[in-house]
Amino acid sequence: MERIERRACFGGWQDVYRHHSAALDCSMQFALYLPPQIAETKVPVLYWLSGLTCNEQNFITKAGAQRYAAEHGVALVVPDTSPRGEDVADADSYDLGKGAGFYLNATEQPWLRHYRMHDYVAQELPALIESHFPVSDARAISGHSMGGHGALVLALKNPGRYRSVSAFSPIVAPSQVPWGEKAFTAYLGNDRAAWKQYDASELLKSATERLPLLIDQGDADEFLATQLRPELFEAAAAAAAYPITLRMQRGYDHSYYFVASFIGEHLAHHARALR
Numbered sequence: 580m581e582r583i584e585r586r587a588c589f590g591g592w593q594d595v596y597r598h599h600s601a602a603l604d605c606s607m608q609f610a611l612y613l614p615p616q617i618a619e620t621k622v623p624v625l626y627w628l629s630g631l632t633c634n635e636q637n638f639i640t641k642a643g644a645q646r647y648a649a650e651h652g653v654a655l656v657v658p659d660t661s662p663r664g665e666d667v668a669d670a671d672s673y674d675l676g677k678g679a680g681f682y683l684n685a686t687e688q689p690w691l692r693h694y695r696m697h698d699y700v701a702q703e704l705p706a707l708i709e710s711h712f713p714v715s716d717a718r719a720i721s722g723h724s725m726g727g728h729g730a731l732v733l734a735l736k737n738p739g740r741y742r743s744v745s746a747f748s749p750i751v752a753p754s755q756v757p758w759g760e761k762a763f764t765a766y767l768g769n770d771r772a773a774w775k776q777y778d779a780s781e782l783l784k785s786a787t788e789r790l791p792l793l794i795d796q797g798d799a800d801e802f803l804a805t806q807l808r809p810e811l812f813e814a815a816a817a818a819a820a821y822p823i824t825l826r827m828q829r830g831y832d833h834s835y836y837f838v839a840s841f842i843g844e845h846l847a848h849h850a851r852a853l854r
Contacts (some may be wrong), residue, residue: 580596580597580598580707580711580853581596581597581598581624581780582594582595582596583595583596583597583608588612588645588649588698589614589615589645589646589648589649589667590614590615590649591612591614591615591617591648591649591676592613593610593611593612593639593645594610594611594612594613595608595609595610595611595635595636596608596609596610596611597764598707598716599627600662600699600703601703602698602699602702602703603662603693603694603695603696604662604692604693605662605663605664605666605667605693606663606664607658607659607662607663607699608634608635608659608726608769609635609656609657609658609659609704609852610635610636610639610655610656610657611654611655611656611657611708612639612644612645612648612654612655613654613712613713613728614648614649614651614652614653614654614680614756616652617647617654617712617713617714619717620652620713621713621714621715622652622653622654622713622714622715623652623653623654623714623717623718623719623742623774624654624655624656624705624708624709624714624715624717624718624719625648625653625654625655625716625718625719625720625721625846625853626656626658626700626704626705626718626720626721626730626851627644627655627656627657627658627720627721627722627726628658628660628682628700628720628721628722628723628725628726628727628729628730628733629657629660629722629723629725629726630660630722630723630724630725630726630727631660631673631674631678631679631724631725631758632660632673632678632679632759633660633678633726634659634660635657635658635659636680637835638657638723638835638838639655639657639727639788641835641838641839642835642838642839642842642851643839643842644842644846646843647843647846647847648846650846650847651846651847651849651850652850653719653849653850653853654712654714656704656708658699658700658704660678660679660680660696660725660726661678661679661680661694661696661779662677662680662694662695662696663677663678664693664812667693668689668690668692668693668694670765673761674676674758674761675761675762675764675765679762680694680696681696681728681729681753681759681762681763681777682696682697682700682725682726682728682729682732682733682764682777683696683697683732683763683766683767683777684696684697684698686766686767686768686773687765687766687767687768690765690766694766695767696729697732697733697736697777698821700729700733701733701736701737701740705718705740717742717853718741718742719741719742719743719744719745719849719853720733720734720741720743720744721744721745721746721747721845721849722746722747722749723746723747723748723749723835723838724747724748724749724750724802724807724833725750725758726746726749727744727746727747727748727749727750727751727794728749728750728751728753728779730744730745730746730749731744731746731749731751731779731782731792731812732778732779732782733776734790734792735777735779735782735783735786736777736782738786738787738788739788741790742790742791742852742853742854743790743791743792743793743849743851743853744790744791744793745790745792745793745794745795745840745845745847745848745849746794746815747794747795747796747837747841748795748796748797748800748802748807748833748837748847749779749794749796749807749809749812750779750806751779751794751807751808751809751811751812752778752779752780752781752808752811752812753774753777753778753779754771754774754775754778754780754781755780755808755811756805756806756808757805757806758806759774759778763777767776767804779812780812781809781815782849783812783815783816783818783819783821784818784819786819786821789821789822790852791848791851791852792821792822792823792824793823793824793826793844793845793848794809794812794823794824794825794826795820795826795828795837795841795844795845796809796825796826796827796828796829797827797828797830797831797832797833797837798827798828798829798831799829799830799831800831800832800833800837801832802833808810809825809827812825813825815832828841
């Protein structure tokens with residue numbers, strides 16, 4: 580593992596590392612913010628999953644999360660959104676292939692070899708972080724758009740692994756919207772039954788724990804009616820008696836301006852659960 584960036588930030592350090600991923604069979608980069616409290620104790624970790632076309636840089640440069648992470652004494656881990664490299668399969672489309680891993684384990688060619696983002700985020704990356712840095716095994720997870728989908732799915736699929744979950748503008752029912760249908764068909768094949776394991780609205784039906792769950796959604800989001808459809812998740816949660824907080828934020832769109840406006844409240848949400 581190699582540190583390729585280091586910046587002093589709110590009394591802590593904003594770093595970027597490169598390492599070889601066994602799960603993805605390629606070289607990967609992740610961003611890591613270590614708050615000043617590491618000088619005295621191990622700190623809990625919030626994993627942030629970014630959306631389509633992003634990498635590890637978008638969140639750390641646009642969201643302003645480090646200020647709140649420093650206040651609460653929480654480390655931030657931000658992986659890339661897909662495997663990378665010359666031999667990694669790709670598509671001539673922003674919503675499939677590199678930059679669009681959808682946080683699942685692909686079962687179809689040509690994606691099968693590298694596209695195992697679920698295992699990377701849920702297992703390999705935390706093991707790496709917890710063995711090399713002054714952090715505890717208290718974990719939370721959050722994300723935006725495709726990353727919001729990933730955060731909800733990873734939290735619901737892996738009981739006991741996270742203490743809280745949140746999302747901005749998540750794809751909550753990928754089996755029922757164009758982004759998800761395209762990605763799931765490519766990565767998982769045509770059997771829609773196989774899609775359910777990566778669909779948060781479906782996973783609610785069999786959820787075995789009740790995590791603190793916060794979703795913020797802008798009502799001026801250009802993808803609201805076609806790709807995001809939070810009402811589907813809200814209905815599924817009600818049917819499963821799963822308590823959620825879904826906040827429709829007036830005037831906000833799908834951008835990082837939205838994320839930056841409420842990231843402090845999300846850090847506070849997770850900090851309460853991570854204590």
